[in-house]
Amino acid sequence: MYNIKIKIINILKTILYNRYKKKIKIDIIFNINYNKFGDININLLKLFPFIKPNKIKKNAFILGRIIKKKLYKYIEKFKIINNFLNLFFNNNVYIRTINNIIKKKYKIYKLFNKEKIKKDKIILIEFSSPNLNKPLHLGHLRNILIGNTITNIYKVLGYKVIKSQLINDRGIHISKCIAIYKNYKKFIEKNKNKIKGDYLIGYLYFKFEKKLKNEIKYLSKKYKNKNYNFLINKSKLLKIANKILIKWENKNNSIINIWNIIKELVFRGFEETYKKLNITFDEILYESNTYLLGKTKILKGVKKKIFKYDNDNSIYFIYNNKKNILLRKNGTSLYLTQEIGTLLYRLKKYKRNLLKLIYVVGNEQINHFKIFFKILKSFKLNIYKKLYHLSYNSVNFLNKKIKSRNLKYKNKLIFIDDLIKIINKNVKKFIKINPKNKKIELISLGAIKYQFLKINPNKIIDFNLNKILEIKGNTGIYIQYTYARILSILKKNKVNKRSTFYKIKNIRYILLDNEKYLIKLFINYYKILLQSKNKMDPSILINYFYKLTKVINNFYDNNKIIKIKLKKVKKIKLIICIIILKFLSLNMKILGIPILNNI
């Protein structure tokens, strides 16, 4: 079908040149909407900017006749509506498209012209990036789903992608947990097998913050001062945590031992959560392994006069006339140190093969990445041109942004594990199948993923449990249900798989409107994938997918295939069903929505 578009463009070019002696950039639309405007729309005002408006229609009519005559195999008729020349495809065009898919043995991805990619080039995509001090929450969930979907889109388009998880396993937040560990040692050992490790450590962090809050209150009364920065400087608890951080950086044995215990507990917890979500990674990096690279680079930067020492011995970088601290006055590292170090590590590992490095990180870090890229530019590290910050907006819970530091254990729903549990429980109430059936988990997972992915990453998600539990309309279960319905057509009609591999020949069957529409949507799918990839926005894909699924259901309800007696007609419709299933399964794989053979 796209070939026809190209043919039309060529015809238009020659006509414009021969008749009017003009060279104009030609822009025609492949109409994928279901309306009276046909299949190809040519904007006459853009095509004929040199012709007076009252004479455009006359010229367009001549044009239409030429195109129809030249492409009589493909074009059935043309109509001039408003300022558009609309062309309508012949029935044969659709049959040919179906035949083409049969020829490719229904391998949908073979329909696409894969982008030209050098074999050794890879795309590195970093997502999830959890901290050790908290279980994964709804913010992570959005991050993970966006990262995973973008990865899958790249893969379908033929790219080599490496999914990378960076774990922030060092820093003041861990030191806080270590600081309080001894007090809760018994509690932890007692509950090790009952409670997930990440929850246990999260609890430690929560306790520390609570103590700190009380201390600040006390200090505030003592010094009769409410300035937060002043009070924090006086805090004994924080002093302890800071000392631990220094000891950690100096590889103090007892501290490292506790750190190892904490790490192991949390990692096991994370693994469990990822398993529930059916998410895997190709590479796991630890900040503790890479931060030193950053530290030495920063010291080099001082020599090169990119960074400067402050009066108190801290090191800073100036961006937009503001100081950004890279190393604390006590010499310990910060977020940016780690970022630089991790990049250096990756450059060493992948050398020149990196085509792109995408950081999936929330939009509150926009400034952080701007500074980061600027620093790289100062070092004349051209890699910064290949780095992208895929930012997304927050997930709000009860109208408040979910911030790590504000997490409260009362709001159980904020963590991914709890969400999954609650959804599973509630889905059982809504759905008319045996509560012990394992399908419930797959339906819940699909529902959660769908609701998060369908919203444009730039928009805030107002988390609403009822919306995820929705079983009507634009939901994950609608997709799963549609798949099961179409599959059941094949079962009930006892499809002979071999027969569907033969081309459709000598048939007078005129495809129905919804069948034509479906095929057009299939053909346009590649364009949507590209768009979704380029904008790094899964919602583009999912919304298109929903549109497609609606047409499929329309097709289902208006074609009672089992009643059709003409074998040849039946065959075409069954072939369309197979194509539908291929498209649905490909798309569901990209989005990570589980496929169910029946619901």
Next chain:
RNA sequence: GGUCACGUAGCUCAGUUGGAUAGAGCAACUGCCUUCUAAGCAGUAGGUCACAGGUUCAAAUCCUGUCGUGAUCACCA
């Protein structure tokens, strides 16, 4: 205050990169299961695209300003 997002139907969101009559889902109402899965389909109703200017043959879309919401501006990550 500076910077960056967002503002479209009662609610939640799309809108093919500036084109034709602004589309879906939920909620409301009306039909359709003795025919491949009714978790569905077909239909009705619901809009001053925050507001005001500007560019253009053409603006929800681009530019400027105003208002509203949120994020960020840390020796936190």
